[in-house]
Amino acid sequence: xxxxxxxxxxxxxxxxxxxxxxxxxxxxxxxxxxxxxxxxxxxxxxxxxxxxxxxxxxxxxxxxxxxxxxxxxxxxxxxxxxxxxxxxxxxxxxxxxxxxxxxxxxxxxxxx
Amino acid sequence: xxxxxxxxxxxxxxxxxxxxxxxxxxxxxxxxxxxxxxxxxxxxxxxxxxxxxxxxxxxxxxxxxxxxxxxxxxxxxxxxxxxxxxxxxxxxxxxxxxxxxxxxxxxxxxxxxxx
Numbered sequence: 001x002x003x004x005x006x007x008x009x010x011x012x013x014x015x016x017x018x019x020x021x022x023x024x025x026x027x028x029x030x031x032x033x034x035x036x037x038x039x040x041x042x043x044x045x046x047x048x049x050x051x052x053x054x055x056x057x058x059x060x061x062x063x064x065x066x067x068x069x070x071x072x073x074x075x076x077x078x079x080x081x082x083x084x085x086x087x088x089x090x091x092x093x094x095x096x097x098x099x100x101x102x103x104x105x106x107x108x109x110x111x112x
Numbered sequence: 113x114x115x116x117x118x119x120x121x122x123x124x125x126x127x128x129x130x131x132x133x134x135x136x137x138x139x140x141x142x143x144x145x146x147x148x149x150x151x152x153x154x155x156x157x158x159x160x161x162x163x164x165x166x167x168x169x170x171x172x173x174x175x176x177x178x179x180x181x182x183x184x185x186x187x188x189x190x191x192x193x194x195x196x197x198x199x200x201x202x203x204x205x206x207x208x209x210x211x212x213x214x215x216x217x218x219x220x221x222x223x224x225x226x227x
Contacts, residue, residue: 032214043202043218044155088154092214098143098162098206100216102154 002027002093006103015112019076023089023103026070032092033065033072034100037085044088048074079110115139116219118203124225127193133222135186135203142208144186145216146178149200155218161186162208193226200224 003026013019021035032051036044050056050063050072062075072091076083089103116137125131135144143162147155160168161180175197177189186203200223204216 034215036218043200043221046215046217049215090216098145098160098167098208098214099157104154 002091002101004089004091004101004103006087006089006106008104009107010109011106012109012111013079015079015081015110017079019079019083019108019110021074021076021087021089021106021108022071023073023091024071025089025091025093025101027091027093029095030067030070030091030093031095033063034090034092035061035063035072035074036088036090037083038088038105039085076108081110081112084108084110116203116205116217118201118219118222120222121220122223122225124227125190125193126227127195129193130189130191132190133188133201133203133224135188135205135219136184137205137217137219138184139205139217140183141205141217142183143206143214144180145204145206146176146186146188147202147204147218148197149202149221155202159188190224193224195226198224198226 035048038044048063050065056063060077064073086105088105090100119134146158149155158172159178179187200221202221203219206214206216
């Protein structure tokens with residue numbers, strides 16, 4: 001059973017600080033990794049995708065992937081109250097697999 | 113245009129009703145998905161259509177019947193649902209095929225309540 005694990009939180013971070021969200025996955029043969037943000041009552045919104053080891057930066061967001069250790073993380077710099085949401089980690093296991101496996105999500109609260 | 117649209121936004125139905133959820137995308141994507149999401153849970157995959165053919169059915173009860181009339185449209189037909197089927201139903205689309213990361217983009221969802 002391929003799994004994706006996240007700390008459910010809640011994770012509270014002061015406004016302006018760095019929020020760090022972590023995700024581990026069970027299968028070394030994984031190709032694609034995604035972070036989604038979901039506000040309460042809304043649908044998931046794709047904020048980052050990462051496919052290679054290392055860091056990928058997009059504005060205030062940085063995704064970090066370490067395939068050897070089987071973890072992917074999301075850093076949010078200069079956290080804003082509008083970043084308060086549930087963050088879902090998703091992994092596409094294997095090759096040619098149309099299915100995404102989601103973690104249970106981490107609820108992030110930014111404290112003004 | 114990176115938008116996936118879904119109608120209706122909200123739906124209330126009785127257990128004997130028949131209704132349909134609709135999803136549309138104009139991104140040229142060839143894979144489309146139905147998910148079910150309960151409160152405080154991650155999305156749960158129901159069906160995948162790839163190049164207009166059903167490629168994944170996650171053992172969904174037959175009271176849910178998907179249909180893909182063309183590459184831009186996806187329907188979910190509902191019949192004889194149970195109150196426990198009340199949830200947010202999400203449609204998503206992705207480029208499809210074996211190449212690339214296959215980023216999935218979600219529509220806004222249909223909030224379904226079964227009485």
